[in-house]
Amino acid sequence: MRYIFFLFLFFSVLSGCSKHEAPNEDQAISISAVKLPAKKYESGGADKNLEAPSPKIEQKIIKEASLRFETNDLEDTFNKIKTAVTANKGNILIDSEGKDYNSVFRNLTVKVPSQNFDNFINAISKGVSFFERKDISSEDVTEEYIDLTSRLxxxxxxxxxxxxxxxxxxxxxxxxxxxxxxxxxxxxxxxxxxxxxxxxxxxxESTVTIEFYKTIAEKEGIKISYGSKIWTAIKSGFFSLSDFLISIISIWPFIILFCVLAYFIRKRFKRKKQ
Structure with a gap:
């Protein structure tokens, strides 16, 4: 009986030690749930081999506009546009004017910084009652810009x-x-x-083309057109006469030869009649 009691006591001690040494599931879960702090990018130290995040490229937009409208005073309208160009730090690249059958017109091509594009359009639109053409376009070229930058x-x-x-x-x-x-x-x-x-x-820089015109009175248009036609007809007749005389001079050998042949043929016919 004494030996049996000692054996029972020995196994009880062993089982108790094993219970204290083995961790339970809750302890294991709590240890595995611990998270290490995330690494931050630094210029030196242990993290120097990490790449810095690529800078975000600003959106690239090309803005353009084309305007056409009628005005009562070409010079006054031009001065207003010129003031708007100066105020928005732009430049007039092309300035042309002309006249057709019933109107006089002026065409401008303006370059203006893109950040001032909307302000410039609003400035030159003041006082215009109606636009015959007002085309405003925006083209996103960000993808093309990124592609070119990457290839380069x-x-x-x-x-x-x-x-x-x-x-x-x-x-x-x-x-x-x-x-x-x-x-x-x-x-x-x-x-x-x-x-x-x-x-x-x-x-x-954005490109803006502006065409503004003034309608000419019907009588004035007819008068100008009629006088222009007369002067054109006179010049045309003069040049035609000059061309005719020059063409005659250029073929003078053939004219002389024709006259000689005509003379001998006529003389021969006279002899036959006699």
């Missing part, structure tokens, strides 16, 4: 690699081939840079 970046990286290879090249044939590739890549880089600059210039 890749071309520059490729050029750097070829330059590194060129420094290690020893054979003349290798050097010539690498320099040829570098020349091709540089031409492509310059082309991409030109496209990017052109795109940026269109985004930064």
């Amino acid at each position: 970046k890749n071309k520059r990286k490729l050029e750097e690699r070829y330059l590194q290879i060129l420094q290690k090249a020893t054979k003349i044939s290798e050097i010539l081939e690498i320099e040829k590739q570098i020349s091709i890549i540089r031409e492509e880089i310059e082309a991409k840079e030109g496209q990017l600059k052109y795109l940026e210039s269109r985004v930064s």
Whole structure:
């Protein structure tokens, strides 16, 4: 009986030790639920190999407008437009004027900073009762801009690699081939840079074409048109006569030959009659 009691006591002690050593499920779950703090990007230290987030590219919009309207005073309208151009830091690129059968007109092509586009359109629209044409367009070229920027970046990286290879090249044939590739890549880089600059210039400055005109009175239009027709007819008749005389002078040998032949033929007919 004593041995049986000692064996029972021994197994009881072992089972109690095992209960204290094994963690329960709640403890395991609480340990696994602990989260480490997220790493932040730093310029130095242990995180220096992490890439910085790419900067967000601003939306690229090309704005253009085309306007046509009638006015009672061409000069006054032009002065108002010129004031609006100056106030919005723009430039007049083209200024042309003319006259047709029933109107006198003036056409302007203006470049204005894109941020002042709406203010400029509102300024020149004041006092206009009706627009015969008012076309305003906006073109989103952000995707094209990103594509060009990415391609340009890749071309520059490729050029750097070829330059590194060129420094290690020893054979003349290798050097010539690498320099040829570098020349091709540089031409492509310059082309991409030109496209990017052109795109940026269109985004930064908006183009506005303005056509305004004044209607001429019907009698004045007929009078001007009739006098113009008379003067045109006189000039046309003079030039036609000049052309006729010049053409006669240019064929004088044939005229002389014709006259000689006509003389002999006539003389021969006279002899036959006699």
